[in-house]
Amino acid sequence: MKSVAIIDYGMGNLHSASKAVEHVAPDMRVHVTDDEAVIREADRVILxxxxxxRDCMAEIRRQGVDTLVRDLVDEGRPLLGICVGMQALMARSEENNGVEGIGLFPSEVRYFGDDLSEAGERPGERLRLKVPHMGWNQVWQTQDHPIWHGIEDGDRFYFVHSYYAEAEGNADIAGRTRYGVDLAAAVARNNVFATQFHPEKSHRAGLQLLKNFVQWSGR
Structure with missing residues (x-):
């Protein structure tokens, strides 16, 4: 029986993620675990x-998850990063006065800012946007990727975040969202796919994405 390992380093939405994966993959074993041996044996891995x-990366480094993730990716194992799990895969975040990430992607993670706004309907009108970005937003697909199979371009997913990976100039962007700025809703490279949104909280489209991931070969 094939298996999916959800890495438990003490900083994840583990229950919701595991239940969602169990729902879409009833014939697979789903392990929520910090056991390196179990993770290394899994067919697919979720971060x-x-x-x-700062707290996430401190635990990732303390538990050696950064090295483990790099090894799995080098071996070609399909890896899915979710929310801060996606941000942890970036080179650096400006949160907490600057934190170095695992570095699988070269992008930096930025703060939305305290004066985030968007154009209103009237000329010159600016509408203040709340930070964190919390709720449903459309995702526009920028790569023809197997993870998007059965998901409509512009489908809505659920977001909760105050920091984001930039869309502009991002060669790895797989999905784009607008919230005051253009941001990378998803990134992909080789056998890694990562989402800023929470697929496990995104109803039909999110469950389809997770189903696609557990069926994805990493190519």
Missing amino acids: PGVGAI
Whole structure:
């Protein structure tokens, strides 16, 4: 029986993610685990994450998850990063006065800012946007990727975040969202796919994405 390992380093939305994966993959074993041996034996791996990137990266490094993730990616194992798990895969975040990430992607993670706004309907009108970006937003696909199979371009996914990976000049961007600025809703490179949104909280489209991931070969 094939298996999916959800890495438990103490900073993830583990229950929701595991239940969603179990729902879309009833014939696979789903392990929520910090056991390196179990993770290395899994056919597919998910790196979740919630909270401050400083705390996440501190635990990732303390537990050797950064090295483990690099090894799995080098071996060609399909890897899915979710929310702060995606941000942890970047080179650096400006949160907490600057935190170095795992570095699988070269992008930097930026703060939305305290004066985020968008154009209103009237000429010159600016509408203040709340930070964090919380709720449903459309995702526009920028790569023809197997993970998007059965998901409409412009489908809505659920976001909760105050920091984002930039869309502009991002060679790895797989999905784009607009919230005051253009941001990378998803990135992809080789056997790695990562989302800023929470697929496990995104109803039909999110479950389809997770189903696609557990069926994805990494190519």
